[in-house]
Amino acid sequence: MTFAWYGHLKDLKAAPLWIAIVVSWAIAFFEYCFQVPANRIGVTYFSLPQLKVLQEIITMLVFAGFSVAYMKVPLTRNYFFAAMLLAGAAYLIFSEKPR
Structure with a gap:
């Protein structure tokens, strides 16, 4: 999530805001695909x-x-x-x- 939320401040500085949003959400989606199962497993421990x-x-x-x-x-x-x-x-x- 760190890269999705803050990476655009360096890499997409000149890009329109909507592109930064789409790229950030695309990165965050894949991280969520790992985080949700990790939370489900973690809550058992x-x-x-x-x-x-x-x-x-x-x-x-x-x-x-x-x-x-x-x-x-x-x-x-x-x-x-x-x-x-x-x-x-x-x-x-x-x-x-x-x-």
């Missing part, structure tokens, strides 16, 4: 809040790599602090005892 926190952590890791490697955004200490907050969220949600 994790609670819904755990699944969401895990998804957010993966999304932020992918976004950090994408923004640094592809979009050439400099890595700052805020990435580290954000990672620590996500680790805290993971600790809190995964330490909860199931009912």
